Amino acid sequence: MLELYGQKFSSRLLLGTALYPSPAIMADAVEAARNEIVTVSLRREAAGGRTGGKFWSLIQSLGVRVLPNTAGCHSVKEAVTTAQMAREVFATNWIKLEVIGNHDTLQPDVFGLVEAAGILSGDGFEVFPYTTDDLVVAERLLEAGCKLLMPWCAPIGSARGPQNVDALRSLRGHFPDVPLIVDAGIGRPSHAAAVMELGYDAVLLNTAVAKAGDPIAMAGAFAKAIEAGREAFLAGPLEPRDMAVPSTPVIGMAAFS
Amino acid sequence: MKALVKGAGVAGLTLAFELASHGADVTVIEKRHRLAGSASWAAGGMLAPWCERESAEEAVVTLGRLALDWWDSILPGQVVRTGTLVAAPARDTGELDRFARRTAGFATIGEEAVAALEPDLAGRFRRGLFFAEEAHLDPRRALVSLKDRLVGMGVRFEFGYGAVRVPETIDIEADCTGIAAGVPDLRGVRGEMLLLHAPEVSLARPVRLLHPRFPVYVVPRADHLFMVGATMIESNASEPVTARSMMELLGAAYALHPAFGEAEIVEAGVGVRPAFADNLPRVSREGNRISINGLYRHGFLLAPAMARQAADMIFSTQRELAHAPHH
Numbered sequence: 001m002l003e004l005y006g007q008k009f010s011s012r013l014l015l016g017t018a019l020y021p022s023p024a025i026m027a028d029a030v031e032a033a034r035n036e037i038v039t040v041s042l043r044r045e046a047a048g049g050r051t052g053g054k055f056w057s058l059i060q061s062l063g064v065r066v067l068p069n070t071a072g073c074h075s076v077k078e079a080v081t082t083a084q085m086a087r088e089v090f091a092t093n094w095i096k097l098e099v100i101g102n103h104d105t106l107q108p109d110v111f112g113l114v115e116a117a118g119i120l121s122g123d124g125f126e127v128f129p130y131t132t133d134d135l136v137v138a139e140r141l142l143e144a145g146c147k148l149l150m151p152w153c154a155p156i157g158s159a160r161g162p163q164n165v166d167a168l169r170s171l172r173g174h175f176p177d178v179p180l181i182v183d184a185g186i187g188r189p190s191h192a193a194a195v196m197e198l199g200y201d202a203v204l205l206n207t208a209v210a211k212a213g214d215p216i217a218m219a220g221a222f223a224k225a226i227e228a229g230r231e232a233f234l235a236g237p238l239e240p241r242d243m244a245v246p247s248t249p250v251i252g253m254a255a256f257s
Numbered sequence: 258m259k260a261l262v263k264g265a266g267v268a269g270l271t272l273a274f275e276l277a278s279h280g281a282d283v284t285v286i287e288k289r290h291r292l293a294g295s296a297s298w299a300a301g302g303m304l305a306p307w308c309e310r311e312s313a314e315e316a317v318v319t320l321g322r323l324a325l326d327w328w329d330s331i332l333p334g335q336v337v338r339t340g341t342l343v344a345a346p347a348r349d350t351g352e353l354d355r356f357a358r359r360t361a362g363f364a365t366i367g368e369e370a371v372a373a374l375e376p377d378l379a380g381r382f383r384r385g386l387f388f389a390e391e392a393h394l395d396p397r398r399a400l401v402s403l404k405d406r407l408v409g410m411g412v413r414f415e416f417g418y419g420a421v422r423v424p425e426t427i428d429i430e431a432d433c434t435g436i437a438a439g440v441p442d443l444r445g446v447r448g449e450m451l452l453l454h455a456p457e458v459s460l461a462r463p464v465r466l467l468h469p470r471f472p473v474y475v476v477p478r479a480d481h482l483f484m485v486g487a488t489m490i491e492s493n494a495s496e497p498v499t500a501r502s503m504m505e506l507l508g509a510a511y512a513l514h515p516a517f518g519e520a521e522i523v524e525a526g527v528g529v530r531p532a533f534a535d536n537l538p539r540v541s542r543e544g545n546r547i548s549i550n551g552l553y554r555h556g557f558l559l560a561p562a563m564a565r566q567a568a569d570m571i572f573s574t575q576r577e578l579a580h581a582p583h584h
Contacts (some may be wrong), residue, residue, distance in 0.1 A: 021312045022536035023444075054444030055491035058534060157469055207469075213359065 002202055004037075004179055005094070005126040005147055007065070010059070012226050013037040013219075014067065014181065016206025018217055023058050027217035029209055030062050038064050039096055039204065041071040042086045056089065067128060069096035073110075076116045083120050095120060096128040096183075096204075106156040110137040114144050121145025130165060130183050133167035142178065147227070149178060150204060153195060154185025157207045161191035165198070172199045189218075189225030196229025197237055258271045258282065258575060261427045265414065267396070269433035270403045271560040274331065275568035276431075277280035277410045285407070286418040288437070292400050296435055297556050299450050300487050301476050302396035303463050304328065304558055305341050307362035307388050316537055317555060319403050320562035325392050327561035332402050335394045339462040342374055343386040346512060347390070352467035353384060363388045377459055377514060381477035393463050395478050397428030398559055429571055432548035435531040436493060440550055445493030445529040448554070449502045453510065455520035458483065473509035482523065485510045498525040530554055540566045548573060 001008040014037045015169025020026035040059055059066060061062035068086035073079035076099060083095040094224070099116055108131050113149060115128050121144055129141050133151045141149060151171060154160035162168060172180060182195045185205040192203045203226055258281045264274045265287035277283045292298065306321030329336040343363070345353040357365065363386040372379035374387065404414065432438050436445045462479040476484040488502045502524060510517040532553040533539060539551050540563055549563045549568065 022532075022534065024533075024535040027534070054442075054493070058444070211355070241451075 002179070004128075004202075006032075009036045009065075010034075010221070012202040012230060013192075013223055014039060014183075014202060014204035015209060015219065016204070017041075017059060018206055019210035021229055023055065025215050026210070027058070028216045030064060032216045033209075033219035033223040035219070035223075036064050037067055037215040038062065039069050039206070040069050040090070042082055042089065047143045065094075066090050066092060067094050067096050068092065069130075071096075072100065073098060074100050074103075076119070079112070079116045080119050083116075083125060084123075087125070090181075093124055093126045094128065095125050098129060098130045107152070108132055109183060111136065113137070114140045117141055117146050118144040120243045124132045128181070128183075133164055135170060138171055139176065142175075147178070148181065148201075149175065150181045152184040152185035153182045153191070158185055159187025159208060160185055161187050162194055165194075168195060168198055168200070189221045193225040193229035193232070197224055197232045199233050202226075207257055258428045258571075259426060260284070260429045260431065260571075262431045262433055263287075264295075264342065264433035264437075265289070265292055265404070265416070266433065266435055267297040267300070267400065267556040267560045268435065268552055268563065269431070270400060270407065271327075271332065271564035272431055272433055272567055273407050273412050273547060274403065274410075275482065275564040276429075276571070277412050279406060279568060279572055281429075282411075283407075284413045284415065286415045288418060288434070290417040291366065291443055292404060293397075296448075296528035296530055297396060297400060297466055297525045299448060299487075300396040300556050301463070301474060301484055302394045302399065302557055303341070303449070303474065303476060304336065304394065305388065305463065306558060307360055307391060308341050308465060309558065310342065310361070311356050311359045313555070314535070314537060317559065321555065321558040323565075324558050324561045325390075328394055328399065328557070329392075332394070332399055335399055335402065336392050337394065337462070338390075338392040340373070340374075341366040341388040341391040341393075341463050341465060342378075343388070343465045343515065344371065344378070344382040344384075344513075345467040345469065347383065349468055350384060350468060352472075356467055357386055360386075362390055371466065374462070375464065377516075378464070381514070391463075393476055394557065399557070405475075415435065428545060430546045432546065432550070435550065435552070436529045438531070438548065438550055440548070443531050443550060444491070444534075445518040446532050446553065447490040447492040447494055448524050448528050448530055449498040449506070450484055450486040450489075450528070451498075451503065451506050451510075451522060452524035453483045453485060453517060453520035454479045454481060454523050455483055455514075455517050457519060458514050464513060466509055468509065468512075471505045471509050473506060473513075475507075475510060475513055483510070483517075483520070485517075487528075487554070493529055495527050495529050498527055530556075538563050540570065542570055 001078045015035045016039045070082040079099045099109045099112040153162040179201045181202040186205045197219040209219045258283045260276045260283045262269045262285045273283045304325050306318045332568045366387050368383045371385045463476040465474045485506045533551040
C-alpha cells in the first residue's frame with residue numbers, strides 16, 4: 001500500500017484534472033485508472049471556489065481524495081495564499097506546492113519552494129512539494145517539514161520521460177523511507193514503469209492522459225504500467241551487465257561439430 | 258401554435274426561426290435590454306466543426322457541418338467560406354502533429370502555401386494545416402440580422418423582461434437562457450476575448466495558433482477588426498477580463514503577427530459558456546416546456562442543429578395531437 005501522510009492507497013497513480021476534452025471524459029479516465037487521488041488547480045479557476053462550484057462538485061462526486069495544487073504560482077506569497085484558499089474550498093490540509101521559477105521551462109523555484117514549504121508546514125499543511133531532482137533541495141524540503149517529495153523527471157507537459165535517471169536513483173538511495181512521487185515529465189506508460197522500477201512510490205501526471213488520443217484508454221494503460229513497474233521493483237530486477245550471460249549453462253555441454 | 262422563447266442568444270434566435278418558419282406564433286423574451294451581453298455576443302463565430310474535433314466528440318462534426326449551409330441560407334452573404342488555417346510556432350510544431358492526428362478534412366501545407374493563403378503571415382510558419390471547408394461569420398452582425406429577419410416574419414421581441422410575467426396562453430415554452438437557466442448539471446466555462454483593431458494586419462480567415470499552454474484563435478472581422486479568443490476557465494464568473502488572461506491573449510496575437518502589438522484594444526469581453534459534463538448540447542422536454550442548453554463553445558456551430566431537433570420534437574407532437582382521436 002502507498003502511504004502518504006498517514007493515509008493508505010492502493011493506486012499509485014495521482015492524476016491531474018486539467019486539459020481533458022470534457023469533465024465527463026476526465027471522470028471516466030479516473031475510473032479507468034482506478035484512481036484514488038486527483039490534483040486540482042485553484043490558481044486560475046474561481047476565486048474562493050465560489051464561481052467554479054460546479055466543476056468542484058463534479059470532482060468531489062468522483063469519490064477520490066483531492067490534492068489541490070498551487071499551479072501557476074510564481075512567488076512564495078502567491079503560493080501560500082493559494083494554498084490557504086484551497087484549504088477552505090476543499091477542506092483538506094493537503095497541498096501540492098508549486099512555486100514556478102521560470103516561465104518558459106516551468107521549473108520550480110527551489111528557494112521559494114523551501115520557504116513556502118516551511119510556512120505551510122508550520123501552518124498545519126501536509127505539503128506535496130513539486131521539486132527538481134536536486135538532492136540538497138530535497139534535504140531542505142524535508143527539514144522544512146515535508147514528509148514526502150515530488151521530483152520532476154522532465155519539464156511539465158514535455159512528455160520526455162526520465163531525463164536524469166542517476167539523480168532519481170540517488171534520491172531513492174538517500175531517502176529510502178520517504179515517499180517519492182515522480183511529478184511532471186512523464187509522457188508514456190513506459191516512462192512511468194521505468195521510474196516505478198527504480199523504486200519510486202507513485203507517479204503524478206496529467207497531460208499524458210488528458211491529451212492522449214483516447215484519455216480513458218490511456219489512463220488504464222498507465223495504471224497497468226505503474227502496477228507492473230512496482231511489481232518489477234519488488235521482484236528485484238536484474239542489473240545490466242557489460243557482457244552476455246547465457247541463460248543455459250555451457251560448461252559440460254557435449255560438443256558436436 | 259403560440260410559442261414563447263426565453264433568451265435571445267444564438268440558441269433562442271435559431272429556435273425562434275425554426276418555429277416561426279413552421280408557422281408558429283413566436284414571442285422571444287430576453288432579460289437583457291439588448292442583444293449585447295450574452296455568451297453568443299462574445300463568440301468567435303467560427304463554423305469550424307473539423308477543427309473543433311481536436312477536443313470534441315464526433316457529434317460536433319456531424320451536427321456542426323449542417324451549420325454552414327443553415328447560416329448561409331438564412332443570412333446570405335454573411336458566411337465567409339475561406340477555411341481555417343492552423344499554425345504553430347517553430348518550437349511547438351509537435352502540437353501541429355497532435356492536432357493533425359485528431360482531426361480530418363485538412364491539407365498539410367508548407368511555407369509557400371501559408372504565404373499564398375495569408376500574405377501577412379509569409380515567412381512566419383514553415384508548416385500549417387488548412388481546413389478548406391470551414392467558414393466563419395461575425396456573430397454580432399449575425400445576431401442582429403437574424404433578429405431583424407425574425408421581426409420581419411412576425412416574431413415579437415420583448416427586452417428587459419422580468420422573470421415573473423408570462424404571457425397568457427402559450428402552447429410551448431422554450432428555455433434558451435444558457436447558464437442563467439440554472440439547470441442542475443450545467444456548469445459555466447468562462448471565456449475571455451479581445452477585440453483588436455489592427456490596421457496593419459489583414460487576414461482572410463480564422464487562424465488558430467497552437468500552443469501547449471495558450472492555444473488561441475484570431476478571427477478577422479470587417480475593417481481590420483480581429484477577435485482574439487478565448488480562454489477556457491472552469492468558472493461562472495462574468496467579472497472583467499483578468500490581466501493574466503489579457504497577457505496570454507495578447508502574447509499569442511503578438512506571436513502570430515508582431516503588428517498586433519500596435520493594435521488598439523477595442524474591447525475586452527467575457528462570456529460564460531453553458532456546458533454539461535460531456536461538453537455536448539442537449540434538447541430536453543417536459544410537457545409543454547422544452548429547453549436547449551449546453552452549447553458550450555459551439556453556439557453558432559451547433560445551435561441550428563439543436564433548433565431543428567427541438568422544432569421536430571415540438572411539431573411531431575403537435576401532429577400526433579392533431580391526429581389523435583377526439584374524446
